[in-house]
Amino acid sequence: MLRYVIKRMITIPFLLLGVASVAFVLSQMTKGDPLAALLPERMMSNPEVVAAVKAEWGLDQPLPVRYGIYIGNLLQGDMGTSFTTRRPVAQDIAERLPATLELVIAAMIVGSSVGIGIGLLSARFKNSALDIGTRGFALLGSSVPIFWSGLIFLYIFTVRLDWAPGTGRLDARSTPPPDITGMYTIDALLSGQMTTFIEALSHLLLPALILGWTVTGIVARLVRSSLLDSLGQDYARTARAKGAPERVVLLNHALPNALIPVLTILGFTFAYLITGAVLTEAIFSWPGIGSYAVTASRSLDYPAIGGVTIVGATAFLLANLVTDIAYAWANPKIKVSQ
């Protein structure tokens, strides 16, 4: 098992290099001019300034040379400097990634627990009003666009009811907790700042619920169908023949089998949300990776685009690895070898 994990880990840098190369080539070949982000508009007409800026950022070099420099820097852990923020991309990402992780982890916890709960209820009370109602709720979650549901929730819970605080990770005048993991809720807890913790948590709640709702929809439907399949299997009949009440058949026999396919979806969704929570981040002014990616691609900020791509790819590769490990743990029939 350990050997398998190490082998997989070794392949990850090579895969990332490939991903970075593709991202580099694609973004450089896009028609558009990154100078717009680098220069104020009135200086664009000054050829000397343009040439100087191009030289400064290395944009005067031919593509293969630029690629060589970029990859060379990458191998040393340098993702370059962002055209827009004028700061090292690695630093930008290090600041923004924890915010996204905090949001996505919270959304995954909400989404998977509610999703599994709904799946269990629907499978247990198949075709009842409860089943139809909860499935409808879950389906709404995965079909209502976030830019709509996010705004509606903000309007209802923040503007109308004043139950939830506004956007952002903390109230405007609050100071963030000392930086340990970069996730405000956890950092506040670790340093014992309970008021900050509650504030950070209340800010996290609404976006996490919105994002989690979409996860709920995916998970609930899969859990339901997977459970119904398990309940029809021979081992479920054996459990009933042993005298197990239906609740035990469901929770002890069907669920452990039904969750195996759910693991794949959870891993995939998690990785997807790292760069895919754009809309939630935009609506809730959440300074995460998603909003960074949008700014980067709008201004053709090559280094930032590359950086975000690498983060997204890493998320997928790691999530895949973790999913495979979880698979082997959940399903004794799978023996990880080699």
Added chain:
Amino acid sequence: MSDPLLAVDGLRIGFGPAKDGAEAVRGVGFTLEAGKVLGIVGESGSGKSLTMMALLQLLPGQARCSGSARFRGKELIGMRKSEIRHLRGKDIGCVFQDPLSAFNPVKTIGDQIVEAIRLHDRRISRRAAMKEAEELLAAVSIPQPDQRLRQYPHEFSGGMRQRAMIAMAIANKPALLIADEPTTALDVTVQAQILDLLRTLTRERGIGLVLITHDLGVVAGMADNIAVMYGGRFVEAGTADEIFYHTRHPYTRGLIEAMPKLDRPEERLVAIEGTPPSIWSRPPGCSFAPRCYFAQERCRQQEPELRDLEHTRSACLRAEELPPRETVAHAQDTGKDMTL
């Protein structure tokens, strides 16, 4: 106690709408005394498994079931869910056809046996139940039971799995054991071992056994009584000897002819032509008539009831007039017309 262990009477199982749905089991009845073995033999689709699953209310949800099945005098059909749950696995054990799919793949054999024990007695600690499970595995001749307990079903061989399944079924010392094709998924050599085990266990512990199979050979050396099922009915019933030596039903004959005989290896096996009728389009009259070598016009019009003959109880209109089995086999071989 005057009540037999199990008394089934007029059991019917149907699917679809009550009015014009299909009936898969049409009035089956038998009794089983404690410690005896009843073999129910029939092709797939004859309703034999459904009959037994109906006793435990393990039929698929859409099935309709009527009639009577009394276990030690208590009516099982229509018994409350909460009540029958205490009989399942406690007084009535089950062994299923394919032990690989019948065990939960993500739980160890030990956990599954322990569950069977503790479902019916919460006072037994996990540890004590584990100890019991180990003894059970030893009782069904599984070597190194302490290690085997910690293994998953897929780590067992087919025969070992079925032994473990039997161990689980007898964990709570049931009075009745239902074995649904317990050897069908196994090699022939393993088959004999499993049957041997079932015979020993039921005899030693005085367990009544209902053995469901499509293979007359399986019940030959085991069953005290045999019922042959076709098209949702018993077409012939009797003691094992009566069925084998004095059968009066063409279907039973067919089954016996289809068995390989060790003393006459050169003889061609005789197959029963055709396929069993679908429950959705059962012909009028005797359901075996379309495949019967002896069928006459009246067979296709009138459905025969099970009636007492000299030896067996048989549901064939022509039971008395048919020639003895040996002659028929010869006639079929030589192509002579036997329709009298």
